Amino acid sequence: MSYTLYDTADMWLYPEIRLFxxxxxxxxxVQDSYFVCSTHLSSSRIAAKVYDKIREVTGQEGQVIVIDNTQVASSGCYQE
Known part of the structure; x- marks a missing residue:
């Protein structure tokens, strides 16, 4: 399945996130704040993995949105 992922952390500012x-x-x-990939993972699983990494690297709250090829969106929000 093909996904487009958007995140609130600029991947150019955080090379650890981009590399991950x-x-x-x-x-x-790959662009500054989004990338396009194909994977067997669900959109919610991708969002969870990426927002966990963003929080680990930045220590900030934010949101990750994953849109699959049917335009169904899944988002993960950081929780304190």
Whole structure:
């Protein structure tokens, strides 16, 4: 399944996040705040993995939105 992932952390400002996404999801396209990939994982699972990594790296709350190829969105929000 193909997904587009958007996050609130600029991946150019946080190379650890960009590297994690590149290694974990092997995206076809990477931009400052989003990437496109194909994976067997569900959109909610991708959101959970990425927002956990963003929180680990930045220590900030935020949101990750994953849109699958049917345009159904799943988002994960950081929780304190």
């Amino acid at each position: 996404c590149e290694m974990r999801f092997r995206p076809k396209f």
